[in-house]
Amino acid sequence: MDRLAFYESLIGKPYKIGERGPAAYDCYGLAAHIQRELAGVQMPDIDPVEATTRAQAEAMLSHKERQAWEEVPTAEAKELDLVLMGNVAKRDFHLGTYIVPGTVGVVLHIDKHAGVVVDDIPALKASGFNYLRTFRRKA
Numbered sequence: 001m002d003r004l005a006f007y008e009s010l011i012g013k014p015y016k017i018g019e020r021g022p023a024a025y026d027c028y029g030l031a032a033h034i035q036r037e038l039a040g041v042q043m044p045d046i047d048p049v050e051a052t053t054r055a056q057a058e059a060m061l062s063h064k065e066r067q068a069w070e071e072v073p074t075a076e077a078k079e080l081d082l083v084l085m086g087n088v089a090k091r092d093f094h095l096g097t098y099i100v101p102g103t104v105g106v107v108l109h110i111d112k113h114a115g116v117v118v119d120d121i122p123a124l125k126a127s128g129f130n131y132l133r134t135f136r137r138k139a
Contacts, residue, residue: 003038003079007099007108010034013116020045027095030110031082034097039080041137069135074105074121077134083107085124086131094129 010033013025020029032043044065072081077098085094085107096109105121121132 003099006037007118010108010116011118012114013110015110015112015115025110025116027110030108030116031095031097034108035080035082035137039137068138070138072134072136074132074134077105078136080137082135083109084133084135085109085129087128088131090128092128096124098134 010030013021013023013030015026016024017026018029019025021033025033028043028046035041035043069082074083077083079098079100081098083096083098085096086092087094094109096107098105099108099118100106106118107121107124108116108118110116119127124132
């Protein structure tokens, strides 16, 4: 299966906290699935944390796996880089994967109501995700 078909096969899959696929995902489970299938990277399991708390971002940033990733400027994002997003006002933190980097950047992520979706960076910012950090697996 080519990459585009792989991404398209994920669109609409439902959100469920703690799920790692293939029928449903949470944001970490979706990112881990994409990393495993397309980059051959086995990300460790982390305890599921309700996405509306800062604890999710803290769990991702403090996990030992974080040492295998380096932060890169969002403007330099490449396909398969991870995007940690935050809506600070709502204390909502979220994880997505760049699938089309570039001037606006396109991120595959999961929405609690719509399931797996694709949004560009301006749309994510417009929806309140104004805190963005981009991470790339170290070579």
